[in-house]
Each structure stands twice: as structure tokens, then as C-alpha cells.
Amino acid sequence: MTRPFDPAIDGLDVYLVGGAVRDAQLGWPVYDRDWVVVGATPETMQARGFVPVGKDFPVFLHPTTHEEYALARTERKSGRGYGGFTVDASTAVTLEEDLSRRDLTINAMAQALDGTLIDPYGGVEDCRKRLFRHVSQAFIEDPLRVVRLARFQARYDALGFQVAEPTWALLVTMVGAGELEALARERVWQETEKALGESACPAFFDLLSRLGALPQLMGPSVDVLALRRGMARQARHLSVEARWAALLQYHALPALTAVMAHMKVPKRFAQLAAAFQRTRAFSSEASLTASSVLGWLSDIDVWRKPERADAVLSMLALEADTDTESVLVKRLGKARQAAEAVSPKALSAEGYRGAAMKEALATARHRAIAQALDECDGAL
Numbered sequence: 001m002t003r004p005f006d007p008a009i010d011g012l013d014v015y016l017v018g019g020a021v022r023d024a025q026l027g028w029p030v031y032d033r034d035w036v037v038v039g040a041t042p043e044t045m046q047a048r049g050f051v052p053v054g055k056d057f058p059v060f061l062h063p064t065t066h067e068e069y070a071l072a073r074t075e076r077k078s079g080r081g082y083g084g085f086t087v088d089a090s091t092a093v094t095l096e097e098d099l100s101r102r103d104l105t106i107n108a109m110a111q112a113l114d115g116t117l118i119d120p121y122g123g124v125e126d127c128r129k130r131l132f133r134h135v136s137q138a139f140i141e142d143p144l145r146v147v148r149l150a151r152f153q154a155r156y157d158a159l160g161f162q163v164a165e166p167t168w169a170l171l172v173t174m175v176g177a178g179e180l181e182a183l184a185r186e187r188v189w190q191e192t193e194k195a196l197g198e199s200a201c202p203a204f205f206d207l208l209s210r211l212g213a214l215p216q217l218m219g220p221s222v223d224v225l226a227l228r229r230g231m232a233r234q235a236r237h238l239s240v241e242a243r244w245a246a247l248l249q250y251h252a253l254p255a256l257t258a259v260m261a262h263m264k265v266p267k268r269f270a271q272l273a274a275a276f277q278r279t280r281a282f283s284s285e286a287s288l289t290a291s292s293v294l295g296w297l298s299d300i301d302v303w304r305k306p307e308r309a310d311a312v313l314s315m316l317a318l319e320a321d322t323d324t325e326s327v328l329v330k331r332l333g334k335a336r337q338a339a340e341a342v343s344p345k346a347l348s349a350e351g352y353r354g355a356a357m358k359e360a361l362a363t364a365r366h367r368a369i370a371q372a373l374d375e376c377d378g379a380l
């Protein structure tokens with residue numbers, strides 16, 4: 001890891017830390033690099049052109065690479081609930097002390113600029129053994145670490161990672177004490193959204209469900225059995241929004257809505273999940289009438305959000321286990337195309353305006369859908 005001469009850090013005691021060191025050990029791609037600086041003051045950093053960005057502790061952006069450089073620090077829990085940490089980032093804090101405040105041994109390694117590894121807690125060994133192991137009892141001071149661990153499980157599941165037994169015991173204690181209730185919902189969602197993007201995203205929910213943590217994180221309305229069914233339905237190529245919708249598809253609508261509200265889920269996630277639920281309500285061919293299909297298309301707002309219809313139809317196609325279900329998806333697709341082909345411009349050219357336009361548009365779409373459904377009958 002010898003680097004070209006860099007005047008900004010020349011003479012500073014600098015180490016690569018956290019995820020970059022872990023991922024290099026695991027042979028995993030490294031996306032961003034975080035650094036720790038030992039024995040420096042904020043004034044030294046700023047004099048060297050580093051830009052301060054930390055609100056709660058001293059973190060700086062490198063003047064040219066814009067990578068994050070944090071002053072070595074210790075953290076001690078000082079209050080109840082989430083937050084309330086006393087931070088010491090004085091020049092006396094050592095690298096080992098900084099590493100000791102971290103969550104997992106695999107995240108508590110550092111690498112000097114000459115490539116030397118500093119691994120006081122056995123992170124290399126745990127990478128090799130594929131073990132998530134806490135660094136110290138201070139793990140319990142930050143309940144977000146439970147959710148982070150579940151996210152790491154989703155990321156490294158294929159490598160065969162498991163939770164070390166003593167760490168599992170800690171997780172059980174934290175969940176048992178209701179610690180996760182205190183987490184800011186936004187932070188929980190942030191981790192959840194990241195987990196949805198991981199290749200083994202069901203492993204995130206699986207771990208949290210085995211801990212009994214889901215009601216604390218997703219609210220009392222979460223239906224764990226329904227979620228487990230949804231977990232079995234995750235396809236890799238789906239977008240994160242579609243994965244979320246697929247996961248929650250077996251929830252009754254009121255429970256679905258309550259979970260979304262509890263978790264403060266961003267609109268685009270909530271809307272796609274609701275649209276998918278709405279689409280799944282077409283359970284038989286008999287339920288496909290021109291009026292019901294037009295109502296569905298309007299409810300999911302296909303006119304302004306055609307991509308939403310694409311997403312729900314491809315998800316429904318994935319779900320289709322029987323011929324009847326596949327036919328249903330095809331018919332919905334054809335009807336949707338026909339309705340979208342109706343041109344508001346052409347009607348406007350015919351002189352329709354305002355409420356009359358709205359009515360003419362609905363009638364033309366209804367007619368187009370009916371015709372498409374008839375044609376499907378003839379073809380199938």
C-alpha cells in the first residue's frame with residue numbers, strides 16, 4: 001500500500017481503518033476508504049487544508065482526495081437512549097484505544113501506510129473463520145450495531161459468515177431489553193435500505209426475526225410469518241423498492257400501511273408496495289373486467305408513472321406459479337398497453353376540454369381495455 005508522496009499527510013500518523021481494511025482481508029471490493037489520524041489537533045488538520053465535516057466528533061475531508069480522516073477518539077456512553085456519548089479526541093488517544101470503541105473485530109483493524117496491519121482484537125482471524133464477534137462489552141452502548149450486524153450478514157452471507165456465540169448472547173440481551181425501540185427511525189430505515197441492496201437481503205430480516213427484533217424495528221403491526229413468506233420471494237435482479245414490495249406482499253393492507261408509517265419509509269417505497277398489493281388483488285380471470293382494470297391503472301397512476309406498472313407487472317410475473325396466473329399477467333399487460341395507447345392529444349384535437357375531456361378519456365380507455373381483453377380471449 002505504498003502511496004505517492006502526499007504533502008497533506010506528510011509527517012502525520014495516519015492509518016487506514018474500518019470497512020476498507022476488512023474488505024481487503026475478505027477479498028471484497030473496496031469502495032471507500034476511511035482514515036484515522038493519531039496525535040493531531042483540529043488546528044493542524046485545517047492548517048494542512050483539511051475541511052472539517054464532523055458535527056459530533058472531529059472528521060475532515062482530505063483537500064484533494066476528499067476521503068474522510070477522523071482524529072483518533074474514544075467514546076463513552078453518558079446518557080440514556082440513543083446518542084448521549086462523551087467523545088475524547090485529544091492528542092493522547094492511541095490507535096488501539098480508537099479501535100477498541102468499534103463494533104466488530106473485523107471492523108477494528110487498521111493498516112499503516114507501509115502496509116503493516118494493526119489487529120489487536122483478532123479481526124484477521126475472524127475474517128478467516130467468518131465470524132462476527134464484538135470487540136468489547138461497549139458493543140451494547142449502541143443498539144444500531146444490532147441492525148448493522150444484520151446488514152453485514154446480508155452482505156457476507158455467501159462467504160459463510162456466522163455470529164460468534166458470545167456476540168449472539170449480547171444481541172439477545174439487547175433485544176430483550178427493548179433497546180432497539182430507542183433508535184431513530186431514519187437510522188433504522190437507512191440500514192434497511194442498504195440491506196435491501198445486498199445480494200442476500202433476506203438474511204438481514206432472517207437474523208432480526210430470529211432475535212425477535214422485528215416488532216421493535218418495524219412496529220407492532222409487522223406480521224413476522226407473512227414477512228417470512230415474502231423473504232422466500234426475493235429475486236436478485238429486482239430494484240430495492242421492488243424487493244421491499246415483494247417482502248411485504250403477504251401483509252394485509254392495514255398492516256402494510258402501519259409498517260410503512262412506523263418506519264417512515266420514503267414515498268417511492270410505500271407507493272410501489274401499495275401498488276403491488278393492489279395488483280395482486282387480481283386473483284382470477286373473472287376479476288379482470290374493463291372497469292376493474294381501468295380502476296387499477298388509475299389507482300397505481302400508470303398515466304404519470306408508467307415505470308410503476310412495469311415494476312408491478314414484472315414482479316407479478318415472477319410470482320406466477322401456475323399457467324392461470326401467467327395468463328392473468330399477460331392479460332393485464334395487454335390491457336394496460338391498450339389503455340396507454342389512447343391519446344389525450346387526439347381527443348383534445350377533437351375539441352374535448354375539462355370535465356368532458358376527462359370523461360371522453362375514461363370512455364376511450366375503457367373501450368380499449370375491453371377490446372384488448374376480448375382479443376386475449378380469442379388468442380388464448
Ligand SMILES: Nc1ccn([C@@H]2O[C@H](COP(=O)(O)OP(=O)(O)OP(=O)(O)O)[C@@H](O)[C@H]2O)c(=O)n1
Pocket residue numbers: 017018019020034101102103104107108142144145148
Ligand atoms: N455504529 C457503529 C458505526 C461504525 N462503527 C465503526 O466505524 C467504521 C466505519 O463505519 P461505516 O463507514 O458506517 O461502515 P463500514 O464498516 O465502513 O461499512 P460499509 O462497507 O457499509 O461502509 C466501522 O468499520 C466500525 O469500525 C462502529 O463501531 N459502530
